[in-house]
Amino acid sequence: xxxxxxxxxxxxxxxxxxxxxxxxxxxxxxxxxxxxxxxxxxxxxxxxxxxxxxxxxxxxxxxxxxxxxxxxxxxxxxxxxxxxxxxxxxxxxxxxxxxxxxxxxxxxxxxxxxxxxxxxxxxxxxxxxxxxxxxxxxxxxxxxxxxxxxxxxxxxxxxxxxxxxxxxxxxxxxxxxxxxxx
Amino acid sequence: xxxxxxxxxxxxxxxxxxxxxxxxxxxxxxxxxxxxxxxxxxxxxxxxxxxxxxxxxxxxxx
Numbered sequence: 001x002x003x004x005x006x007x008x009x010x011x012x013x014x015x016x017x018x019x020x021x022x023x024x025x026x027x028x029x030x031x032x033x034x035x036x037x038x039x040x041x042x043x044x045x046x047x048x049x050x051x052x053x054x055x056x057x058x059x060x061x062x063x064x065x066x067x068x069x070x071x072x073x074x075x076x077x078x079x080x081x082x083x084x085x086x087x088x089x090x091x092x093x094x095x096x097x098x099x100x101x102x103x104x105x106x107x108x109x110x111x112x113x114x115x116x117x118x119x120x121x122x123x124x125x126x127x128x129x130x131x132x133x134x135x136x137x138x139x140x141x142x143x144x145x146x147x148x149x150x151x152x153x154x155x156x157x158x159x160x161x162x163x164x165x166x167x168x169x170x171x172x173x174x175x176x177x178x179x180x181x182x
Numbered sequence: 183x184x185x186x187x188x189x190x191x192x193x194x195x196x197x198x199x200x201x202x203x204x205x206x207x208x209x210x211x212x213x214x215x216x217x218x219x220x221x222x223x224x225x226x227x228x229x230x231x232x233x234x235x236x237x238x239x240x241x242x243x244x
Binding site: 006031034037041042045139143152 | 189192195196198199200202203204206207208209210211212213214215218
């Protein structure tokens with residue numbers, strides 16, 4: 001349940017902004033601290049991952065999801081980073097309908113097998129970059145949900161009911177339910 | 183040992199980011215977010231170190 005003391009403004013708009021740029025939805029809601037935290041963690045992870053993969057680990061390919069050899073499962077996670085991963089989708093769509101055409105000079109286009117093999121031969125950075133960028137997208141799903149519905153457990157600093165209050169509540173509930181009264 | 187950084191160091195920023203974002207999505211109060219994300223971070227690291235130690239223990243390869 002949403003805590004009314006947490007300003008969510010227009011939750012759908014905030015969620016859309018949170019998807020477009022991690023943290024932007026929270027800035028829109030005036031939750032600046034969280035906006036910085038999400039932007040720093042998610043965009044930071046994505047940027048480092050993209051760098052480790054030499055800019056070749058975020059790309060999309062329009063194939064059936066059942067074609068497991070060719071389906072780009074990692075992009076399903078990366079997609080949720082929003083704008084930073086969107087050129088890959090635009091690039092793949094353009095190339096799907098107009099093979100050979102390029103958008104932004106081939107930025108985030110599917111790399112050739114030779115380029116990919118070369119990157120994999122260099123060791124782990126490419127794979128680590130893939131993990132970073134994918135996890136960044138998945139983390140933004142949590143941030144989007146936070147922008148839409150507020151924090152899952154509320155503020156978190158509410159005082160716990162004291163033992164006496166708890167007992168009274170239990171007794172009152174039992175009486176309401178028609179339980180034995182001594 | 184080559185000059186490349188040990189890949190295990192790359193786990194640290196990942197765990198820190200996951201802990202902070204996860205906890206921030208659960209709570210709104212900053213003291214609670216800091217305290218719980220630190221605790222979650224330690225739990226994840228302990229689980230990873232424990233798993234790695236176990237794998238080293240049962241490892242039969244050089």
